[in-house]
Amino acid sequence: MTSNQTVQEANRDQFRFADGEDELIFADEGVGSEEEGDALGKDVWKVIIVDDEQEIHRVTKLVLSDFEFAGKTLAFHSAYTAADAKKLFMEHPDAALVLLDVVMEEEDSGLKLVRFIREELKNQTIRVILRTGQPGQAPEKTIIMDYDINDYKEKTELTSQKLFTTVVSSLRTFRDMKVIEKNKNGLEEIIKSSATIFELQSMRKFARGVLTQLTSIINLNKNALHCSLAVTKEDSEIYILAATGDYSSKEYDRVSDVVPITILKEIEDAFREKRSKFFDSHFVYYFQSKTGSENVIYLSGRKALNEWDRYLIEIYCANVSVAFENIYLNEEVEHTQKEIIFTMGEITETRSKETGYHVKRVAEYSKLLALKYGLSEEEAEIIRLASPLHDVGKVGIPDSILNKPGKLTDDEFDTMKNHAGLGYSMLKHSNTRLLNAAATIAFQHHEKFNGKGYPNGLKGDDIHIYGRITAIADVFDALGSERVYKKAWELDRIIELLRSERGEHFDPVLVDLFLGSMDEVLAIRNKYPDQKVF
Structure with missing residues (x-):
């Protein structure tokens, strides 16, 4: 196996998306x-x-x-x-x-x-x-x-057979493209929502915004939507903060006076058990703030919730749960955004349900290497926070390619390479420094120092330092991690590859700095061993 094939293989991270079998x-x-x-x-x-x-x-x-x-x-x-x-x-x-x-x-x-x-x-x-x-x-x-x-x-x-074959092939491609579009749109909705939701200073407006954005994220249109509720508990009574559908005119009414007994019971169970529950076509999401206030979001629709919908809901509601208490505590916003970015980075990893702290380790390796290179603490922290999104574009790659146990064909690898551009297009619209850095990393972490990488064939210093740093961190960790299509490499073999790719795939200065910091690198790897994320 050549070095290029090895690095290609090492950068194939998995993601499981719920999708029906071809029939x-x-x-x-x-x-x-x-x-x-x-x-x-x-x-x-x-x-x-x-x-x-x-x-x-x-x-x-x-x-x-x-x-x-x-x-x-x-x-x-x-x-x-x-x-x-x-x-x-x-x-x-x-x-x-x-x-x-x-x-x-x-x-x-x-x-x-x-x-x-x-x-x-x-x-x-x-x-x-x-x-x-x-x-x-x-x-x-x-x-x-x-x-x-x-x-x-x-x-x-x-002939009938050739027409049949042509139609099957076309529909399969169309289906895969729609999956890519859906995944991309879902993540873009989360990014846009995360950027604007904290601007809503009124609790009522905030709750309404949460419900509106949730229905958009999981593609529930007005006809499909049955009802959604944002409720809060005060002195053992449960009140409606905001609602859509059948209960949109019931804000600040007691839930017990408005909703059917079946919905009331599920909301009361969530408060009593202090946990969220997902059902076939609805969910009850519970969260409690640091100040002790308790809230529940209830949403039901005629559309069945798949695994991807649940991931999007959990990511978005993780943001919402902190935002409820932080409407007037703006200093918590930065922490929330960091958690969302790591969670979004882990989506790609947990699709295969086989991996654990890959994005965390890549983040820590990237910060360490940035500091060794001489970047400021502030800029190194930006790289640490942005690097977990390096492979976020892989949510747009079909399962048949992401989870293929063997070597990819040329066409499959061409499809795989699209994840760099997809990730960039998801992140490039933000005005925040953090997501701008993440967009750059997503776009350039597969460029090679010798100009033979993708998607743009950039060479040497034309590759942003963020992309050059993340490339080493990502490949080092991917090679050392077990995947469905390969066993983890021994450390000596990984080091040998980095040396052989010095000045070819990787910036030679960064390779020297990374290999010279191996004790600190291994300390990070030992601190975050692989385990189940979800």
Whole structure:
């Protein structure tokens, strides 16, 4: 195994995201009509067929009539002209797949529609399968290079089996892209919420903001939402601070006078047992401040809560629990933000449920190396607090790649490399010095001193010192930790790798400083041994 492969392997950290198994099911009978799934309110994959030949629509629907993938059937939408197709794309921005003819009213009608989808609608998720009966007018090599499409087929190629395979592949990619988008949006909601929630100085406004942001974080829309409550306990009575849904007009009423007995019992149990509980489609989150005040957030919806929703709720509510007591104690805000950052960093680690203090150790190694390099105590502390988010972009990488026990293929590794850019895009919008540093680290910790890293191939001092420091700390700890795809390396072997990559992967000055501080490094490793985080 080469040094590059070893470092590549060492930087593959795991994260488990709740996701259904791929399923392909063909029913014995029954043909789904156009838009049938939508009309019945079913969870479906929307497929748009754009072709001026009516027979193409009929045959395509017939071949795919009994198709089911990941528990969802297909809902077809047909357009026979480019003008009608544009309307469909605007009406169905959540469409998963379009089967698109090239030649319709004009010889390049389909190609113009591709430009419309990608450039005007800014829709990068829909999978575009170009189909043509006249390949001579649209040469495959030219089309693939010049247009943002996902597959190109001659109509004579599309037998029932090949059409089936093409659709499966496209839907699988679309699903993975939506998972990435959901994870990214959830973390962005937490970051934005954490930055603004402390501005709400009124307890009522604060409680309302908490409920609004929670429903946004876990994607509960107004139709899906049943109710949410923020309640507080005073002198053995429980009062409503804020509410949405059925109880939005009941602020400061006694809970016992308003809510059904089943909800009241769950809230009372939370106060009595002093702990939070998660159920299939609702949760009761309990927290107590240092001053002794007790609060509960109750939220229910028709959407079932998955593992990812619970992680987001726990992270956000961890912030809220401190914020309730710190509305007038601003000196606690910095501590809360630090805890959130470490928790967010640990999300990527705990996805595999096999690791413990990786982000904590990386943080401490990074601060130690920053001080050895000569940075100030203040700047070294910034690196310590920001480095736990170095791999936060991996929440957008599919489980099949993150948890693969063997070597990644070239395509899989290309997907893995996207986590640097994803992490940067999540963090770059903040105005705080801490999250700006975290954005830089997320973006640059896989750059190499010799210019052969990613995502931008930066070289030498063009890589920010934060990225150069975190790169050494991350690789050293990853190699020394057991993962699902590898055993932990012995210390001598890790040191040998660092030396061999001196001036190649790593800044040579930092390598010398790190290896010269091995007693302090090992003291940190011994202080934070791996254990279960959740």
